Amino acid sequence: DTEVTQTPKHLVMGMTNKKSLKCEQHMGHRAMYWYKQKAKKPPELMFVYSYEKLSINESVPSRFSPECPNSSLLNLHLHALQPEDSALYLCASSQGQGAGQPQHFGDGTRLSIL
């Protein structure tokens, strides 16, 4: 079990649906991340939140909308996704905002777009 909790573990949705992925950590970490990982590929950074503010958006399409309601929670709102968006979505957190801090991953949400 990891200290970063992601829900749901699996999600199947149609291209017209709206859904949200949730991530929670109680380690007092101040930076949180969303990654996308396709099969047999490394994780790709999508967004970085530092002290609850969006600090990096890696040119992610607007159909992905992140939200950080407080220092423990991170959401990823999904709307009008495409089949190529099917992937494992990983949340991570680190103690501080520098990349020198190790990042700890949740178990991920496996997303399938029909």
Place this chain on the structure above:
Amino acid sequence: QKEVEQNSGPLSVPEGAIASLNCTYSDRGSQSFFWYRQYSGKSPELIMSIYSNGDKEDGRFTAQLNKASQYVSLLIRDSQPSDSATYLCAVNWGFQKLVFGTGTRLLVSP
């Protein structure tokens, strides 16, 4: 262009042997280096971090860093079948980003 290179493998070693995993990176300014282990269908798990030139040991794992050669490696001693996984090298890129290599698949045979 940010690059972290790893041999995709598979690297096959017998149980009890030393597995040696290698990683090179392109950014001379990188200061933080991490090794993650990822089992099939699971999320990456941090196993080692290293920041200074030289060796860092933790149990059966040793990370080695040579910034002049832009090279970082992971040695796994007394390899076990449970070590069979993909090992991802990650390097910081700028202040907040981590860039991952494509990973090396390790197979440890009983």
